[in-house]
Amino acid sequence: MDNKSKINLEKSNAAKLAVQSIRSNSIVGLGTGSTSKFAIDFLSERIKNDNLIGIQAVASSLESLNQAKLLGIQTLDINSVETIDITIDGADEFDQDLNLIKGGGGALLREKILASMSNEVLIITDSQKKVNQLGKFPLPVEVMKIAATPILKKLQKLNLNPVLRKTKTNQPFISDNSNYIIDLNIGKIENVNDLDLELKSIPGIVENGLFTKYVTRVIMGSSNEVIVFEKNTNT
Ligand code: A5P
Secondary structure, eight states, rough: OOOOHHHHHHHHHHHHHHHTTTSSSSSSOOOOHHHHHHHHHHHHHHHHHHHSSEEEEEEEEEEHHHHHHHTEEEEEEEGSOOEEEEEEOOEEEEEEOOOEOTTTTTHHHHHHHHHTEEEEEEEEEEEGBBSSSOSOOOOEEEOGGGGHHHHHHHHHHTTTEEOOOOOOTSSOOOOOOOOEEEEESSSOOOHHHHHHHHHHTSTTEESSSOOOSSOOOEEEEEEEEEEEEETTTTO
């Protein structure tokens, strides 16, 4: 098996196990990205073949919303929901404390809103996402278009090596919320909470891709097994 197939199998195995946690009559948060895509497929299979009834989904992106609709999964608008029972989403990196970098696909804002509304957040990944220290993967920051230039300058001054995300045709990438994304090439993030607060203090930054709370469990595919990391409640 080539490496890409191996990674896809890890993603699929993690997604399959996570979807087993969904109970009938639940509101389910749908993540975004290639691993979440597997989870949405498995959810639809469970609804069709497994007596899973009363499922309503809230999507974290237009991409996931479209996939869910195509599969016949009933969807709800975020504004019509008070609490989400369980959200299943991917990540770009996670550490031993279950802090995450998310937003490689540009959906970090809605993903964080969904996570904040959820009783349970299951993160599904392949084995390449586990790191000792976050930061090798560029940290995405969603910013208002009108403030992109001053924010880029501010982030440069903070030595965070910001780069405005571009599409394949060299146009600025536009999020589902009509904002820009700036990727921070940090290398190693020494203190995730301090950086999260620093970014939140800059006007015009709508959200950043650091998830320092919310996660209940990370479910990681690794070769033919699946490893579950629980939040250590003693720390
Ligand atoms: C989307 O914006 C991201 O947060 C994804 O959840 C993350 O990039 C993981 O994507 P993959 O499952 O494709 O690796």
